[in-house]
Amino acid sequence: MHIPSHAHLAVLSLAVLSLTSCQFENTPAGPTRETSIHIDKGNAERANVDLNMAAGEMNVRGGAAKLIEGRFEFNVPAWEPKVDSSNNGLHTRVRISQPNDAHLGGNRHYVWDLQLNDQVLLDLNVSCGAGQAKLNLGELSLRNVEVHMGAGQVDLDLRGKPARDYQVEISGGVGQASVRLPEDVGIWAEAHGGLGSITVTGLDKKDNHWENNLYDKAKVNVHLKVEGGIGEIRIIA
Secondary structure (H helix, E strand, O other): OEOOOOOOHHHHHHHHHHHHHHOOOOOOOOOOOEEEEEOOOOOOEEEEEEEEEEEEEEEEEEEEEOOEEEEEEEOHHHHHEEEEEEEOOEEEEEEEEEOOOOOOOOOOEEEEEEEOOOEEEEEEEEEEEEEEEEEOOOOOOEEEEEEHHHHHHEEEEOOOOOHHHHHHHHEEOEEEEEEEEOOOOOEEEEEEEOOOOEEEOOOOOOOEEOOOOOEEEEEEEEEEEOOOOOEEEEEEE
């Protein structure tokens, strides 16, 4: 089912231009540097992970032996990501953030390539500005996922075999987002369109929400809430 857009193409284009234009600056680029990140799992059974990128390319997936493993690529030295972590026994908190004055443009290069542990129960908060985020989270042990879109593109792939219920919330910006949901689980989805458009496939409309025929019958149920912006959001079950 499709919720039609009420914005003309000219309005969308102007909004994209106005948001992305603030992501450019005159800082000279140098050679590309690569640094690594390794955060031990320790005794952690649960983790809160916040990923905050203003502009660039973000890739996130499972498969880490540690709590978080990966690498950063950047060609402006001041843009090295800031990593903060703390541990309280069985609970770890991690925040990875792009410096506030980092803006893309020209030949500037900025990439995060991260792997997260599949076994630790995860609350994940992702903020994406201008750029692209590929979030392949289907193999992770999820409790809650929040994605805040900017002017870029977000591909959220939740396909996998989850062992427990979890929540997903997406707030839309000017960009585009696609959400692929897992099979063989119950799905309940609520979506509101803003000035953009939301397209839902593979789910049945029920009053003010969508669901599949497994919802509230399967051992695992996924709840999805989408607040659309000016861009386009696709939900695929």
